[in-house]
Amino acid sequence: MCLTTRSGRDEWWRDAVVYQVYLRSFADGNGDGVGDFAGLRARLPYLASLGVDAVWVTPHYVSGGADGGYDVIDYTAVDPSYGTVEDVRALVADAHDLGLRVLLDIVPNHTSDQHEWFRRALEDPSSPEAARYHFMPPSENPPNNWQSMFGGPAWSRTPDGRWYLHLFTPQQPDLNWDNPEVADDFDRTLRFWFDLGVDGFRVDVAYGLFKDPAYRDNPGIYSPTLFGHGPEQVMTTNQARVHQIWRRWRAICDSYAEEKMLVGEVSLADLDQVGLYARPDEMHHAFQFRLLKSDWDAAAFASTITEALDAFAAVGAPAPWVLGNHDKARQVTRYGSERRARAAALLMLALPGSAYLYAGEELGLPEAPVPDTARRDPIFLRSNGARLGRDGCRIPMPWDSAAPAAGFSVADPWLPQPDGWAGYAVDRQEGDPASTLTMYQQAILLRDLYKAPGSGLASVTLEGEVIRVDLIARDGDPDPITVWINMGSETVTVPAHRLLLASSPDVGGPVAGKLTLAPDTAVWTRV
Structure with missing residues (x-):
C-alpha cells in the first residue's frame, strides 16, 4: 500500500514523527502482564489520533532475556510472549490502513549466547x-x-x-563482522521482514560492529556520563569499515519499490562523525544523543541544535531529534519538572528534521521508582546496585485510571507501577486542553498545517537564557514561525503578534506585539 506524507514526497522519513514503543510495557493483549503485539494493535488508533507518522517497536525476537530482548536467539521469529510472525504481519496491515509506518529494531552487534x-x-x-x-x-x-x-x-x-x-552482558557475545557469513545472514534477515511489509529498522549499536583486528588496548574507559563515545573507545567503536555495511543495507532498502528506511543508534561524541552515518548512500537517519544527554541549560541546547543541524546539512541529511528513549531516565525527572519537559518537547517538535517520541512522554511520565527486588536491568545487577539502570523509564503505560494496572493489563505488570501512576492515564488527559497529551497533539497537528516546523530551515540565536529559533519553509513561505524557550529563572518579554502554541496554559496572548514568557516555558509564534 502506498502511503502519502504531509510533504507529498516519497521520502516520508525526512520530517516524520516516530513513536517508540517498548513492547513489553506498552499494552497487554492476552492478560499475562507483558505487553505484546495484540495489545499494540489494539492501541494503534491512539497513535493515529496523536498524529505520529510511524511506530518503532523494540526487539520482539526470541531472546535469552538477559537485556530486554537485545540478546537475540532467532532474528526471524517472534518471542511467544509477544505473539507470532503473523501478528507482526497483521500489525503492519492495520498500521498501514491508519496511515502509519512500522519500524522494527535490529541487533547486529551481538547475539544471545543461546543462539x-x-x-x-x-x-x-x-x-x-x-x-x-x-x-x-x-x-x-x-x-x-x-x-x-x-x-x-x-x-x-x-x-x-x-x-x-561481549561489549554488553556476557550473554551477548559480539559478532565478528570481518566474517562475510555474518553480513550475508543479516541480508537475509532484512529481506525477511521487508518482504513482510515492515517499513524500516532502528539499528542497535550502529557505531559498533567492527573492532580493531589487532585487539589493541583502548586508550581510555567508556563513561556513561559522556555525550557519546570518542577517542577513548577508538578500538571498539566507529571503525571505518562499518560504513561498508550501511551502504550494503541501504542498497537493500533501495531495491524495494516502496521506500524502506534505516535509523542508526550512533552514540558518538563528535557530531560530524555521527553525520557520516547519514550520507546519501548510507542510513536515512543517525541518532545523535547530545540533546538527550544535556542538562537543562540554554547554552548547551543552543549549541547542540546548531552543531547537529550543521553536521547533517553537510551530508544532505535531515536531523533526527530525541529527548527520551528506553535507555535514559525520563526527561520530567532529568529536567526537574513536567513544565520543563513540556517546554523542551515543544522546542524539539519545531526543529527541522524528524522527531522521535518515547511512549509515555506525551503523558508527562516521570522516572518511576522501582524496588531493588523488582529491578531487571543488567546494568543494576552487574554494578551491584551502583547504577540504577533503565527500569524506571520502562514502567508499563497507564491507559485507564479506573482499571487494574491503569488499563495496561488485567494481570500484575511485569514491572510494578508506582502509586499515583493512574493519575497520568490517557483517559485522564484526552480532551483536557491543559494536558500534556493535548499539547503534543496540537504540536504535531501544527507540523502538518504549517510548512516551517519539521520540514523548514532554522536559525538559532541564544539571548541570555532564552533560545530563539526562526523557522522558514524551504519553498519561501513569507510567513515564518519563531519558537522561543525561556530556560532561565526570570520572566522575559519577546516580540510576537500571534501565539500559535504554548507549553504552559498560563501563557497569555501577545499585547502590542509583545509576549510575556515565564521561566521554563516555550511558545510557537508568528512575529
Missing part, C-alpha cells in the same frame, strides 16, 4: 560458527583492557578456557 551459532562455537572451536564471533585462546588474563558498557571486563571465559568478547 545456535554460539552454541555450536562452544562445542567446536574449529567450527565455522566459532569464526563468526571474537574468540581468543586461553590465557591467564583477558586479551586486552576492553570494558563492557554495562560495567566490568568485556571478556568472559568459555568452559574450555577461551576468551570471548
Whole structure:
C-alpha cells in the first residue's frame, strides 16, 4: 500500500514523527502482564489520533532475556510472549490502513549466547560458527583492557578456557563482522521482514560492529556520563569499515519499490562523525544523543541544535531529534519538572528534521521508582546496585485510571507501577486542553498545517537564557514561525503578534506585539 506524507514526497522519513514503543510495557493483549503485539494493535488508533507518522517497536525476537530482548536467539521469529510472525504481519496491515509506518529494531552487534551459532562455537572451536564471533585462546588474563558498557571486563571465559568478547552482558557475545557469513545472514534477515511489509529498522549499536583486528588496548574507559563515545573507545567503536555495511543495507532498502528506511543508534561524541552515518548512500537517519544527554541549560541546547543541524546539512541529511528513549531516565525527572519537559518537547517538535517520541512522554511520565527486588536491568545487577539502570523509564503505560494496572493489563505488570501512576492515564488527559497529551497533539497537528516546523530551515540565536529559533519553509513561505524557550529563572518579554502554541496554559496572548514568557516555558509564534 502506498502511503502519502504531509510533504507529498516519497521520502516520508525526512520530517516524520516516530513513536517508540517498548513492547513489553506498552499494552497487554492476552492478560499475562507483558505487553505484546495484540495489545499494540489494539492501541494503534491512539497513535493515529496523536498524529505520529510511524511506530518503532523494540526487539520482539526470541531472546535469552538477559537485556530486554537485545540478546537475540532467532532474528526471524517472534518471542511467544509477544505473539507470532503473523501478528507482526497483521500489525503492519492495520498500521498501514491508519496511515502509519512500522519500524522494527535490529541487533547486529551481538547475539544471545543461546543462539545456535554460539552454541555450536562452544562445542567446536574449529567450527565455522566459532569464526563468526571474537574468540581468543586461553590465557591467564583477558586479551586486552576492553570494558563492557554495562560495567566490568568485556571478556568472559568459555568452559574450555577461551576468551570471548561481549561489549554488553556476557550473554551477548559480539559478532565478528570481518566474517562475510555474518553480513550475508543479516541480508537475509532484512529481506525477511521487508518482504513482510515492515517499513524500516532502528539499528542497535550502529557505531559498533567492527573492532580493531589487532585487539589493541583502548586508550581510555567508556563513561556513561559522556555525550557519546570518542577517542577513548577508538578500538571498539566507529571503525571505518562499518560504513561498508550501511551502504550494503541501504542498497537493500533501495531495491524495494516502496521506500524502506534505516535509523542508526550512533552514540558518538563528535557530531560530524555521527553525520557520516547519514550520507546519501548510507542510513536515512543517525541518532545523535547530545540533546538527550544535556542538562537543562540554554547554552548547551543552543549549541547542540546548531552543531547537529550543521553536521547533517553537510551530508544532505535531515536531523533526527530525541529527548527520551528506553535507555535514559525520563526527561520530567532529568529536567526537574513536567513544565520543563513540556517546554523542551515543544522546542524539539519545531526543529527541522524528524522527531522521535518515547511512549509515555506525551503523558508527562516521570522516572518511576522501582524496588531493588523488582529491578531487571543488567546494568543494576552487574554494578551491584551502583547504577540504577533503565527500569524506571520502562514502567508499563497507564491507559485507564479506573482499571487494574491503569488499563495496561488485567494481570500484575511485569514491572510494578508506582502509586499515583493512574493519575497520568490517557483517559485522564484526552480532551483536557491543559494536558500534556493535548499539547503534543496540537504540536504535531501544527507540523502538518504549517510548512516551517519539521520540514523548514532554522536559525538559532541564544539571548541570555532564552533560545530563539526562526523557522522558514524551504519553498519561501513569507510567513515564518519563531519558537522561543525561556530556560532561565526570570520572566522575559519577546516580540510576537500571534501565539500559535504554548507549553504552559498560563501563557497569555501577545499585547502590542509583545509576549510575556515565564521561566521554563516555550511558545510557537508568528512575529
